[in-house]
Amino acid sequence: MAFVSLWFKTVNSMKVVKFGGSSVANAEQISKIIDIVTADADRRIVVVSAPGKRHGDDAKVTDLLIALATAVLNGENHESALKAVVDRYAQIQHELALPKSVVETIEADLRGRIGSRGSNDLQFMDTMKASGEDNNAKLIAEAFTKKGHPAKYINPGEAGMLLSDEFGNAEVLPESFEKLAALKGESDIVIFPGFFGSTKAGDVATFPRGGSDITGAILAAAVKAEVYENFTDVDSVYAMDPRIVPNAPAIDLMTYREMRELAYAGFGVFHDEAIIPAVKHEIPICIKNTNRPEAPGTLIVPERKYEQTEVAGISSADGFCAIYIDKYMMNREVGFGRRLLQILEDEEISYEHTPSGIDNMSIILRSEELGKKEKTVVERITNELAPDAVSVEHGLALLMVVGEGMHYAVGQAAKATNALAEHGVNIEMINQGASEISMMFAVKEIDRKKAVLALGHAFFG
Amino acid sequence: MAFVSLWFKTVNSMKVVKFGGSSVANAEQISKIIDIVTADADRRIVVVSAPGKRHGDDAKVTDLLIALATAVLNGENHESALKAVVDRYAQIQHELALPKSVVETIEADLRGRIGSRGSNDLQFMDTMKASGEDNNAKLIAEAFTKKGHPAKYINPGEAGMLLSDEFGNAEVLPESFEKLAALKGESDIVIFPGFFGSTKAGDVATFPRGGSDITGAILAAAVKAEVYENFTDVDSVYAMDPRIVPNAPAIDLMTYREMRELAYAGFGVFHDEAIIPAVKHEIPICIKNTNRPEAPGTLIVPERKYEQTEVAGISSADGFCAIYIDKYMMNREVGFGRRLLQILEDEEISYEHTPSGIDNMSIILRSEELGKKEKTVVERITNELAPDAVSVEHGLALLMVVGEGMHYAVGQAAKATNALAEHGVNIEMINQGASEISMMFAVKEIDRKKAVLALGHAFFG
Numbered sequence: 001m002a003f004v005s006l007w008f009k010t011v012n013s014m015k016v017v018k019f020g021g022s023s024v025a026n027a028e029q030i031s032k033i034i035d036i037v038t039a040d041a042d043r044r045i046v047v048v049s050a051p052g053k054r055h056g057d058d059a060k061v062t063d064l065l066i067a068l069a070t071a072v073l074n075g076e077n078h079e080s081a082l083k084a085v086v087d088r089y090a091q092i093q094h095e096l097a098l099p100k101s102v103v104e105t106i107e108a109d110l111r112g113r114i115g116s117r118g119s120n121d122l123q124f125m126d127t128m129k130a131s132g133e134d135n136n137a138k139l140i141a142e143a144f145t146k147k148g149h150p151a152k153y154i155n156p157g158e159a160g161m162l163l164s165d166e167f168g169n170a171e172v173l174p175e176s177f178e179k180l181a182a183l184k185g186e187s188d189i190v191i192f193p194g195f196f197g198s199t200k201a202g203d204v205a206t207f208p209r210g211g212s213d214i215t216g217a218i219l220a221a222a223v224k225a226e227v228y229e230n231f232t233d234v235d236s237v238y239a240m241d242p243r244i245v246p247n248a249p250a251i252d253l254m255t256y257r258e259m260r261e262l263a264y265a266g267f268g269v270f271h272d273e274a275i276i277p278a279v280k281h282e283i284p285i286c287i288k289n290t291n292r293p294e295a296p297g298t299l300i301v302p303e304r305k306y307e308q309t310e311v312a313g314i315s316s317a318d319g320f321c322a323i324y325i326d327k328y329m330m331n332r333e334v335g336f337g338r339r340l341l342q343i344l345e346d347e348e349i350s351y352e353h354t355p356s357g358i359d360n361m362s363i364i365l366r367s368e369e370l371g372k373k374e375k376t377v378v379e380r381i382t383n384e385l386a387p388d389a390v391s392v393e394h395g396l397a398l399l400m401v402v403g404e405g406m407h408y409a410v411g412q413a414a415k416a417t418n419a420l421a422e423h424g425v426n427i428e429m430i431n432q433g434a435s436e437i438s439m440m441f442a443v444k445e446i447d448r449k450k451a452v453l454a455l456g457h458a459f460f461g
Numbered sequence: 462m463a464f465v466s467l468w469f470k471t472v473n474s475m476k477v478v479k480f481g482g483s484s485v486a487n488a489e490q491i492s493k494i495i496d497i498v499t500a501d502a503d504r505r506i507v508v509v510s511a512p513g514k515r516h517g518d519d520a521k522v523t524d525l526l527i528a529l530a531t532a533v534l535n536g537e538n539h540e541s542a543l544k545a546v547v548d549r550y551a552q553i554q555h556e557l558a559l560p561k562s563v564v565e566t567i568e569a570d571l572r573g574r575i576g577s578r579g580s581n582d583l584q585f586m587d588t589m590k591a592s593g594e595d596n597n598a599k600l601i602a603e604a605f606t607k608k609g610h611p612a613k614y615i616n617p618g619e620a621g622m623l624l625s626d627e628f629g630n631a632e633v634l635p636e637s638f639e640k641l642a643a644l645k646g647e648s649d650i651v652i653f654p655g656f657f658g659s660t661k662a663g664d665v666a667t668f669p670r671g672g673s674d675i676t677g678a679i680l681a682a683a684v685k686a687e688v689y690e691n692f693t694d695v696d697s698v699y700a701m702d703p704r705i706v707p708n709a710p711a712i713d714l715m716t717y718r719e720m721r722e723l724a725y726a727g728f729g730v731f732h733d734e735a736i737i738p739a740v741k742h743e744i745p746i747c748i749k750n751t752n753r754p755e756a757p758g759t760l761i762v763p764e765r766k767y768e769q770t771e772v773a774g775i776s777s778a779d780g781f782c783a784i785y786i787d788k789y790m791m792n793r794e795v796g797f798g799r800r801l802l803q804i805l806e807d808e809e810i811s812y813e814h815t816p817s818g819i820d821n822m823s824i825i826l827r828s829e830e831l832g833k834k835e836k837t838v839v840e841r842i843t844n845e846l847a848p849d850a851v852s853v854e855h856g857l858a859l860l861m862v863v864g865e866g867m868h869y870a871v872g873q874a875a876k877a878t879n880a881l882a883e884h885g886v887n888i889e890m891i892n893q894g895a896s897e898i899s900m901m902f903a904v905k906e907i908d909r910k911k912a913v914l915a916l917g918h919a920f921f922g
Contacts, residue, residue, distance in 0.1 A: 257820070260789070264819045273790060280789075328721070328741075329734060331813065335806050341799035350795060353817050357896025358725045358861075359718070400819075411882035413891055418879065421872035430874060433890025433903060435818025442894060 014184060015042045016225040018194065018216030021052020021060055022233050023290035024136060027095030030143055033231070036293045037189060038149050042226065045183060045190045046151075047216040048140055050132025051088055061088050061132045069128035072114055073121055082110060085132075089139060096143050106135045120203075122167035126196065127204045133193035133212065141191040151189040157198025159183060161218070163205045170197065170205040172218050172277070180222035192219060210271030217274060221281035227299075228278045229286045235295040237262070237287055239313040239460060244452045249460060251298050251313055258312045259300045261402040261438040304404065311403040311412075311459040316452050318445045320352070320396040321370055322429070323363040325381060326389040330359045336385065337361065343380045347373050352398075353440070355431055364429070364442065367394060396428060397448035399441045401455060407436035416441070419458035425451045475645065476503045477686040479655065479677030482513020482521055483694050484751035485597060488556030491604055494692070497754045498650060499610050503687065506644060506651045507612075508677040509601050511593025512549055522549050522593045530589035533575055534582055543571060546593075550600060557604050567596045581664075583628035587657065588665045594654035594673065602652040612650040618659025620644060622679070624666045631658065631666040633679050633738070641683035653680060671732030678735060682742035688760075689739045692751045697759040698723070700774040700921060705913045710921060712759050712774055719773040720761045722863040722899040765865065772864040772873075772920040777913050779906045781813070781857040782831055783890070784824040786842060787850040791820045797846065798822065804841045808834050813859075814901070816892055825890070825903065828855060857889060858909035860902045862916060868897035877902070880919035886912045 019033050037043045050061040064085045071078035090103045113131055117124045137153050144151030160179025163170035176197070183190055194212025199205050207214045213230065220228035236250040237259075254262075256279050263272040278285055279302075288297035330336055337354065340361065344351055353364040370377065374392060381390050401416055413432055416439055420427055429442035443451045480494050498504045511522040525546045532539035551564045574592055578585045598614050605612030621640025624631035637658070644651055655673025660666050668675045674691065681689035698720075701709040715723075717740050724733040739746055740763075749758035791797055798815065801822065805812055814825040831838065835853060842851050862877055874893055877900055881888055890903035904912045 256789075261819050264792075273793060276790065328717075329737065331725075332734060332811075334809075334811060335802075337812075337815065338799060338802035338806050341796075341802060345796050345799050348795075350793075351798075352792065354798065354815050355892055355894060356814050357892075357899060357901070358722050360896050362894070410885055410887045411878075413888055414875065414878035414882040416878075417872075417875035421875040424871060426871045427874055427893065429894025430891045430900075431816055431818075431894075432888065433816060433823070433892075435821050438818060439891075440818070 013042045014044050014223055014225050015040065015227050015229055016045045016047065016216055016220040016223065017043045017229045017231065018047040018212060019049065019231045019290060020212065020233075021049040021062075023052075023231050024048050024050075024140065025052045025054045025058075027092050029290065030092065030096065030140060032290055032293075033140075034144055034147055034149065036231070036290065037144070039293070043189075043229070044186070045192060045219055045223065045225070046140075047192050047194045047212055047219060048133060048137050049194050049212040050136050051092065059084075061085060061136070062129055064088065065128050065132050066125070068110075069125050072117065072128075073124065078114070082107075085110065089135060092139060096146070098139065098142050098146060102139055102142055105138070109135060120167070123203050123205075126167045126206045130193070130196035130204045130206055133195045137191045137193035144189055144191065149189060150187075151191050152186060154183070154186075154190050154192045156193060156196060156215070157202065157204070159192070161197030161215070163197040163199055163207075165199040165201065165203065165205060167203075167205050169208045170199075172197065172214070173200075176218065177222045180219060181224075183219065184223045210274030213271060213274035214277070217276065217278035217283075220283045221277040224281070225283055227284045227286050228275075229288055231288050231290045231293075233289060233291060234287070235289045235292055236298040237313070239311075240452055240456045241316065244316075244449050245456050248456070252296060253299050253301065253304055254312045255304050255404055256300060256302060257437050258402050258404060261400050261435065262313045262315045264315070264400060306404040310405055311401055313403075314399065314401050314452060314455050314459065316397055316399045316448050318397045318448060319367050320364055320398050320442065321367045322393045322396055322442070323365070323370075323377070323381070324360065324389070324391050324393065325362070325385070325387045326360045327385070327387040328359050330361065330387075331356075339385060340381065343377065343384065347377055347380075349373060349377065353431060355429060362429070364396070364398070393428075395445045396442050397445045397451075399443065399448070399451055399455065400438050401441075401459065402438045404437050406438060407433070413439060415458050416455060419454040420451055423450055423454035425454060474503045475505050475684055475686050476501065476688050476690055477506045477508065477677055477681040477684065478504045478690045478692065479508040479673060480510060480692045480751060481673065481694070482510040482523075484513075484692050485509050485511075485601065486513045486515045486519075488553050490751065491553065491557065491601060493751055493754075494601075495605055495608055495610065497692070497751065498605070500754070504650075504690070505647070506653060506680055506684065506686070507601075508653050508655045508673055508680060509594060509598050510655050510673040511597050512553065520545075522546060522597070523590055525549065526589050526593050527586070529571075530586050533578065533589075534585065539575070543568075546571060550596060553600060557607070559600065559603050559607060563600055563603055566599070570596060581628070584664050584666075587628045587667045591654070591657035591665045591667055594656045598652045598654035605650055605652065610650060611648075612652050613647060615644070615647075615651050615653045617654060617657060617676070618663065618665070620653070622658030622676070624658040624660055624668075626660040626662065626664065626666060628664075628666050630669045631660075632668075633658065633675070634661075637679065638683045641680060642685075644680065645684045668735075671735030674732060674735035675738070678737065678739035678744075681744045682738040685742070686744055688745045688747050689736075690747045690749055690758075691736075692749050692754075694750060694752060695748070696750045696753055696756040698748055698774070700772075701913055701917045702777065705777075705910050706917050709917070713757060714760050714762065714765055715773045716765050716865055717761060717763060718898050719863050719865060722861050722896065723774045723776045725776070725861060767865040771866055772862055775860065775862050775913060775916050775920065777858055777860045777909050779858045779909060780828050781825060781859050781903065782828045783854045783857055783903070784826070784831075784838070784842070785821065785850070785852050785854065786823070786846070786848045787821045788846070788848040789820050791822065791848075792817075800846060801842065804838065804845065808838055808841075810834060810838065814892060816890060823890070825857070825859070854889075856906045857903050858906045858912075860904065860909070860912055860916065861899050862902075862920065863899045865898050867899060868894070874900060876919050877916055880915040881912055884911055884915035886915060
């Protein structure tokens with residue numbers, strides 16, 4: 001019976017914990033994470049980043065590694081760049097009173113990577129960048145063990161983290177999940193470096209942006225974790241941007257969908273694409289603070305109970321623009337919209353929304369997407385679609401009012417539009433109903449803060 | 462100097478007047494139109510339809526002609542069908558005390574058309590249908606002249622109304638406008654049959670739906686008319702559907718754009734596509750009532766002065782549906798929207814709007830457009846776009862709140878959404894800002910009348 005209980009314990013109550021760069025930047029932070037992990041026996045798999053910034057002006061180890069790899073690729077003397085990396089680990093080793101051999105191993109590892117450089121520069125760059133997480137994981141495993149908590153560094157490639165061979169932009173291969181599920185059987189605490197895996201050919205390859213978040217999400221999905229705890233440097237996600245609304249309430253619980261809608265316009269806690277594996281496998285995600293682990297954090301779940309009038313949060317972001325196109329009888333012209341979107345696709349421009357009137361259509365997009373292509377796009381629209389008018393409005397901000405019950409509540413739109421009108425904010429665009437859980441407003445950038453305060457007052461008092 | 466004045470009079474103060482089928486359905490109505498035309502010396506060009514219904518159960522002459530042509534095409538005895546057509550003209554001739562030869566000429570004309578039937582059935586059908594307007598124009602010209610107002614029937618083909626050879630769906634050829642401008646020089650009142658013209662090969666071809674409206678709009682543009690008067694059986698266009706709001710105010714003046722937005726959802730005074738030639742040449746259009754010509758009617762102009770808070774009208778229509786598509790991370794998928802629209806284009810389905818959330822997109826379309834293709838479309842979306850979910854919501858109504866100043870007024874959205882909320886109408890969708898002059902709401906069909914009343918009360922008191 002004891003065995004069965006233990007087995008259930010292992011399978012059902014395992015937490016995957018991920019620590020970002022600032023949480024593993026120095027000895028002090030690493031001590032905190034050891035305390036956090038060992039405070040809960042379910043925290044069995046720990047994903048770590050490379051050491052991040054210790055203060056505002058500091059360099060991230062990943063950036064030092066990019067400088068080192070670049071020096072090597074340029075055939076320059078790279079000893080000082082190498083020393084800068086090794087010194088960061090040496091300081092941590094010293095402060096944690098780990099054996100010097102730890103740093104010697106790291107230096108040997110780096111020289112080995114440089115020495116075995118092949119003909120593919122992207123692959124070499126990935127190998128060098130990945131060493132940041134890889135060596136930090138080895139060091140942190142030693143630190144856990146030294147403190148009396150047996151921990152084991154796991155090599156991603158050996159454990160089955162198999163990636164496509166798109167260096168710098170790799171994707172996990174489907175077979176990885178089954179292989180990585182074996183990590184459930186480890187008796188020691190697993191210290192798993194984030195950000196990279198191995199191609200089938202055995203080369204190191206890295207994920208795109210948010211790499212360590214991706215690793216954690218994959219492991220959480222593979223071992224069917226009870227929860228994926230993502231430790232950052234904020235207590236929780238807030239219902240509004242605390243820079244605009246200093247007393248914004250924390251969000252205790254929200255759904256993946258709410259998180260997506262909020263993340264879209266300014267909720268930059270993590271890169272939302274990174275957590276897809278966890279979302280797909282319906283693993284709850286908890287955002288917590290390494291520096292205040294006692295705070296409950298924000299739990300993000302597949303579904304939650306909700307009140308119809310309840311709003312989860314209000315997010316906002318500057319930097320949008322709109323292309324307006326007018327053409328009499330446009331809506332009788334078969335293929336007009338499709339041809340317009342084809343122009344954007346040809347020019348490799350991502351757009352956000354395409355609200356339309358009767359004889360007009362707008363494309364809402366991020367200003368950085370349009371950028372220098374504006375002239376080309378306007379010319380192509382003019383020549384290929386023969387509109388009566390085409391113009392571009394810059395300086396728009398988007399606001400999202402997000403809540404699972406939004407679609408079912410009479411009067412939510414009235415509450416929002418009233419609040420904006422009372423504060424003198426002109427609404428450039430409203431888009432409600434496409435999504436069941438959000439209302440979107442476009443306002444001028446100069447009105448954004450005023451609009452957030454107005455909506456915050458209306459929905460959160 | 463007298464000559465110069467007269468010349469200016471002819472060029473600058475010419476009105477093109479169009480009468481629909483109910484305005485020329487019998488002798489009583491034709492007498493009215495003679496009074497109307499002769500009451501204003503500027504009414505120089507009169508476009509007439511075929512005789513329409515005299516009462517609810519009556520047949521339109523055009524429908525009698527289609528029955529006649531069908532009998533001929535089927536090789537059936539068509540004498541009774543022929544007699545039905547001739548009898549309608551005979552009754553009008555008798556009541557107007559015109560010579561019997563008028564009817565004899567019409568009967569000979571119809572037998573001539575049947576006798577000269579060629580191998581192209583569509584062309585034959587067009588020839589037969591067009592005779593309805595053509596013979597009515599001849600008869601009406603006689604009636605004007607008999608009453609002491611010299612009037613001249615004009616044959617469209619001879620006057621230069623040249624059309625593409627798409628029988629039943631012809632378009633005017635650009636050179637027609639210059640040729641038709643010569644009508645300015647006619648000293649008699651011009652009676653011009655609507656609905657048809659001639660191909661370059663000399664065959665009769667008809668316009669699509671709204672054919673006589675198209676003829677009037679083309680002539681108004683060709684002669685640069687001061688105004689294009691479109692006589693129907695309503696006093697004016699109303700700010701709301703009088704069947705829902707019996708005391709709805711009349712619209713005295715609106716812009717083309719307002720007309721388009723209102724026409725889109727239920728303002729069925731005329732087929733808005735029909736008047737494109739007048740709109741393109743910026744000819745004002747006046748909707749008037751043959752039965753109450755003293756009523757000022759509704760004037761539709763290129764531009765007007767407006768108050769920011771002024772709403773021109775509120776229209777609504779049932780019969781819409783929405784295809785909802787959810788896919789996590791949809792908005793990062795390049796080409797998703799374009800591929801979705803491509804499916805609709807492949808299936809020859811026109812859509813109205815494509816509001817989008819972050820991870821979802823809706824297609825709003827007329828239910829009749831989706832119809833039996835629903836299963837195919839849903840399957841193609843499922844197979845080709847791999848969404849997380851796709852569903853179709855039926856029974857939606859669209860409401861348009863239209864006014865030139867809409868875009869610039871803070872609080873219009875609040876006023877509308879408040880009104881709907883206070884009356885317990887849930888808003889399925891809001892689309893504001895794509896068009897500068899309207900706000901669109903989708904509600905359930907069962908809520909439509911309540912919604913119109915609520916908005917009417919809010920904007921018109």
